Amino acid sequence: MSARDNIFARIRRGLGLPVTPLAEEREKALSVIHDKPRGPRPSQVWQDPVGRFVERCQQLSTTTEIVPDISAIPQAIFNYLNQYNLPRQMVIWPDYSHYNWREVGIDVRVGSAKSDDLVGLTGAFCAIAETATLMLPSGVNTPSTVSLLPETHIALLDKKRIVNYMEDAWALYMAEKGTLPRAVNFVSGPSRTADIEQTIIIGAHGPYRVHIIIY
Numbered sequence: 001m002s003a004r005d006n007i008f009a010r011i012r013r014g015l016g017l018p019v020t021p022l023a024e025e026r027e028k029a030l031s032v033i034h035d036k037p038r039g040p041r042p043s044q045v046w047q048d049p050v051g052r053f054v055e056r057c058q059q060l061s062t063t064t065e066i067v068p069d070i071s072a073i074p075q076a077i078f079n080y081l082n083q084y085n086l087p088r089q090m091v092i093w094p095d096y097s098h099y100n101w102r103e104v105g106i107d108v109r110v111g112s113a114k115s116d117d118l119v120g121l122t123g124a125f126c127a128i129a130e131t132a133t134l135m136l137p138s139g140v141n142t143p144s145t146v147s148l149l150p151e152t153h154i155a156l157l158d159k160k161r162i163v164n165y166m167e168d169a170w171a172l173y174m175a176e177k178g179t180l181p182r183a184v185n186f187v188s189g190p191s192r193t194a195d196i197e198q199t200i201i202i203g204a205h206g207p208y209r210v211h212i213i214i215y
Contacts, residue, residue, distance in 0.1 A: 038167065039167075041165055041167055042130070042165065044164075045164055046129055046164055049129040049162045049163065049164055050066075050129075050159050050162055050214065052129040052130070053127055053128075053129040053132055053162050053214075054066075054214075056129070056130070056131060056132030057132040057189070057212060059132070060132050060188055060189030060190075061189055061190055061202070061210075062132060062188075062189045062190070062210045062211070062212060063080075063209070063210070063211045063212070064211070064212045064213075064214060065080070065211070065212075065213050065214070066159075066213075066214045066215075067213060067214070067215050068215075069215060070215050072215070073099065073156060073213055073215060074099050074100055074101055074103070074104045074106065075104050076213055077090075077104075077106065077121070077154060077213065078104040078105060078106055080154070080211055081106070081119070084152075084209070086118070086119055086152055087118050087119055088105055088106050088107060089106070089107045089108070089109070089117075089118070089119065090106060090107075090108050090109070090117075090119040090120065090121050090154070091108070091109050091110075091111065091112070091113045091114070091117040091119070091120050091121070091146055091150065092108050092109070092110055092120070092121040092122075092146070093110075093121065093122050093123055093141060093142055093143070093146060094110050094111070094141045095123060095141060096108075096121060096123070096156070097110045108121075111143065112143040112145045112146065113143070113145040113146045113148070113149040113150055114145075114149070115149065117146075117149060117150045118150055118151050118152060119150050119151075119152045119154065120145075120146040120147060120149065120150035120152070120153050120154070120207075121146065121154045121155075121156070122136060122142070122146050122147045122153065122154075122155050122156070123142070123155065123156045123157070124136055124155050124156070124157050124161070125137050125161070125169075125172075125173060126161040126162065126163055126169050126172055126173075127157050127161065127162045127163070127169075127212075128162075128163060128164070128165060128166050128168075128169050128186075129162055129163065129164050129165075130164060130165050130166070131166070131188055132188055132189065133166070133186050133187065133188040134147075134155055134157070134186070134187040134188075134212070135169045135173070135184065135185075135186060136184070136185040136186070136187060137173070137177075137181040137183070137184050137185075138181050138182050138183040138184070138185070139181055139182075144183060144185055147185065147187060147206075147207070148185070148206050148207075149206075150207060151207055151208045151209065152207055152208065152209045152210075152211070153187070153206075153207040153209065153210045153211070154210075154211045154212075154213065155187075155210070155211070155212045155213070156212075156213050156215065157212055157213065157214050157215070158214075158215060159214050159215065162214075166186075187210065189210055190202050190206070190207055190208055190209055190210050191205045191206030191207055191208075193205060
């Protein structure tokens with residue numbers, strides 16, 4: 001018997017239960033885990049979650065642009081970098097390495113961000129309309145540093161993957177992936193803090209800018 005088994009056996013004896021769980025106990029426990037009721041949540045459902053998401057982004061100082069399809073993304077990013085006089089070099093997630101970056105004058109490096117990377121490009125598993133939040137699970141092809149280290153974070157977002165609430169985001173992730181990743185980052189606008197004399201400081205713990213391209 002392992003130490004873990006011994007501890008559980010003592011607990012079960014203290015509760016007056018058999019040392020070994022019965023089959024019906026296991027079935028009941030699994031049913032509770034898989035069929036637990038959802039907690040309280042707002043009743044409102046936005047008929048236009050994209051519009052709600054963009055509106056909330058503006059309130060959080062997140063800039064957005066809607067493009068007709070993915071072919072327009074490289075030029076849209078070049079225009080954004082040019083508008084704010086930002087470097088034409090980016091660190092990007094592997095999924096976007098096949099875009100025609102050189103044709104529009106952008107140099108890219110694929111992989112995790114380093115301390116000298118000023119612009120990072122990520123996707124998003126989904127986004128939450130209620131709070132203008134991006135859901136970014138970590139993984140080999142989705143390194144978290146790309147959204148956290150650079151001063152400018154650009155995110156690509158499929159408009160079909162904008163859900164109403166955070167509960168919807170978790171439900172979508174579990175339905176599609178089944179198991180949780182090592183970490184999930186929720187990004188709601190540029191990094192900010194008011195720890196020092198209650199004065200808002202932008203970029204204190206992450207990007208100064210967040211720009212979302214919705215396609």
